[in-house]
Amino acid sequence: MKAFRGLLLPVAALLAGCQTVLMSPSGDLAVQQRNLIITSTVLMLLIIVPVIALTLLFAWHFRASNKKATYDPDWDHSTILELLIWSAPLLIIIALGAITWVSTHKLDPYRPLDRIAAGRPVPTEARPLTVNVVALDWKWLFIYPEQGIATVNELAAPVDRPISFNITASTVMNSFFIPALAGQIYAMPGMQTTLQAVINRPGEFEGFSANYSGRGFSGMHFTFHGMSEDGFAQWVQKAKASGGDLSRDAYVKLAEPSENEPPRYYATVAPGLYQAILTHCLQPDSPSCMSRMHTKNGGEATGMAGMSMPPTTPH
CATH class of the missing domain: 1.20.58 (Methane Monooxygenase Hydroxylase; Chain G, domain 1)
Incomplete structure (x- = not known):
């Protein structure tokens, strides 16, 4: 019994760190x-x-000791x-x-939402919040095209407002996962995946990469803030007031491998930056630019930009 208790204690200690967010x-x-x-x-x-x-x-x-049990060795069908x-x-x-x-x-994560919660259909006037997600080595870049801002390792959205995520990666395959929000969706270079989701409660929720991508993988965590509309507007103004400029040159520097990056903000984003990341056209004359390959082949698409991947289920 003592040995059994001694085994239970470390098991209980390990399980104490488990979360039931799913x-x-x-x-x-x-x-x-x-x-x-x-x-x-x-x-x-x-x-x-x-x-x-x-x-x-x-x-x-x-059992052998039960003499009342019927012994019927020839039984074979019922x-x-x-x-x-x-x-x-x-x-x-x-x-x-x-x-x-x-x-x-x-x-289907590609399917537009038809409700924001049980018994609550999406209002006809509701406009989804668009967020472009880029998995970098080893951090997350979030671009808000409508608000004109970008953030690193910090994400925010209003409660009960549909969110449309466009997801890609800079170099290797990752997986975008906010367990409290929805299932994980793969992020791959040169490809775009999509997630339609909504957050129904205010709070801070953990997000991370669910696919191993190298040395700094364990530090690819970020915070997702569920906020009121007013709180989100204030968060956007904070990013604009304290952020720098995410030009193409600034992005190239940001995309260099780094680990455990703290959150940072960008008040402006270079026009067309996300599409340039997706098509590898940060430098238009780059041989890997998919738009350039498209033109060289007389309009026949040879790159993978814009291709979608099958949806994935939660782990």
Whole structure:
């Protein structure tokens, strides 16, 4: 018993650092994904729990010491038992298949939101907040085209306002993940992925890369602020008042590998910077510029810019 207790203590200490953000998210898309996980688990347990219970019951009932158990070595068939064994799992598989089919389309991260929360459709006058996301080595760059600002390792959005993320990477594959908001979406150079989401509660939420990308991967964390509309407007003004200028030259310097970068702000952003990052056209005469390759091939697209990747589910 002492040895068992000694084993439990370190296990409990390790579990003390665990968080249940996936089971108590703050964004409607993540809530629907959480509900899908719970529903799928319950459906599978409808088979698993009875099978485990009956296995233990049979082992106990037909133990060698139970002389009352019927010994029937020639038994080999039961129509009722066959129906139970095959029909119950088949019904569960059909239910899981139907749920998967519907949720795959309903929770597609590329699909515009039709609600901001359960029973609350998106207002007809609501305009999504557009955020262009660039995964750098090893930090996150967020460009707000409508507000004309950019930030590093800090993200903010108003509560109950749809957010449209356009996501790419500068060099290697990463994964954009805010567990409280929605599932993780891959970021790859020369390609653009999309995430439509909404945050329903004010607060500070952790975001990070969920795909290993090299030495500084462990420091690719950022804070996502859920704010009121007034709070978001003040945050934008703060960025404009305290930030520098994100020119193309400044971006080239920013994109150099660095680790554990603190949040920083840019009051202005060079026109067309995100598209230049996406197409590798920071220098128009660069041989890797996809627009240049497009022109050289007589209008036949050869690059990957603008291509989308399949959506991914939460880990």
